[in-house]
Amino acid sequence: NAGVTQTPKFRILKIGQSMTLQCTQDMNHNYMYWYRQDPGMGLKLIYYSVGAGITDKGEVPNGYNVSRSTTEDFPLRLELAAPSQTSVYFCASSPGTGGTQYFGPGTRLLVL
Amino acid sequence: SQKIEQNSEALNIQEGKTATLTCNYTNYSPAYLQWYRQDPGRGPVFLLLIRENEKEKRKERLKVTFDTTLKQSLFHITASQPADSATYLCAPPSAGNNRKLIWGLGTSLGVNP
Numbered sequence A: 001n002a003g004v005t006q007t008p009k010f011r012i013l014k015i016g017q018s019m020t021l022q023c024t025q026d027m028n029h030n031y032m033y034w035y036r037q038d039p040g041m042g043l044k045l046i047y048y049s050v051g052a053g054i055t056d057k058g059e060v061p062n063g064y065n066v067s068r069s070t071t072e073d074f075p076l077r078l079e080l081a082a083p084s085q086t087s088v089y090f091c092a093s094s095p096g097t098g099g100t101q102y103f104g105p106g107t108r109l110l111v112l
Numbered sequence B: 001s002q003k004i005e006q007n008s009e010a011l012n013i014q015e016g017k018t019a020t021l022t023c024n025y026t027n028y029s030p031a032y033l034q035w036y037r038q039d040p041g042r043g044p045v046f047l048l049l050i051r052e053n054e055k056e057k058r059k060e061r062l063k064v065t066f067d068t069t070l071k072q073s074l075f076h077i078t079a080s081q082p083a084d085s086a087t088y089l090c091a092p093p094s095a096g097n098n099r100k101l102i103w104g105l106g107t108s109l110g111v112n113p
Helices: none
Strands: A004-007 A010-013 A019-025 A031-037 A043-051 A054-057 A064-066 A076-078 A087-094 A107-111 B003-006 B011-014 B019-026 B032-038 B045-051 B056-059 B062-067 B072-077 B086-091 B097-101 B107-112
Touching (some): B011 B019, B072 B086
Antiparallel strands (some): A064 A076, B003 B019, B086 B107
16 A cells, blocks of 8 residues: 655756656545645645546646546646746645545656 | 634754644634644645544644634644654645645744753
8 A cells, every 4th residue: 555656756847848747546535636835835735636537726726737537646737837836746635525635755846 | 814823933842841833723613623744855644633522632642622712723742752853734624615725834843852
């Protein structure tokens, strides 16, 4: 039982490039989340999903896209990377409303 | 709008003492509140959940209280150890959409040997 896994661990992107951050959970959780955390700052919700085929925007969705075709996977797509997207990205999953959120190890992204 | 506030300044205490961290919320009344621990460079890890009808919850050396009158939750670590040094986050559900949590900025705790 690996929990929530994220790849890659670290990536450097050039301005304007695109990439997909991968997130997979093996706990059969319906809810999944993407957060970003800037240095010394709190977690900000980018997108979340309450089940396969259902996604919704969080606080800071601009510049990102998500899809949820399976219960296990919730990839986050960055189109046209900008320096403002330099951050640590965390994926989390939860069994449902009011449930504990289980976090992945994070992806550190640097956009230069 | 709903707001979560935690001690913004780092808390440094001596090993063996009790650490008390504060989480205040305004403009709404959450049905529950979760506490997480975050180590540098890692994702948060769940510690405790307390519901509005529970005044206190304990787990080993951890204790959480929930005062709905004061709109405040306190998080205590008794007999603190250097390994307890981390940032502690409180997270109640979002008002009107309990599928999401609202995250405080966290309080950094340092336990000195």
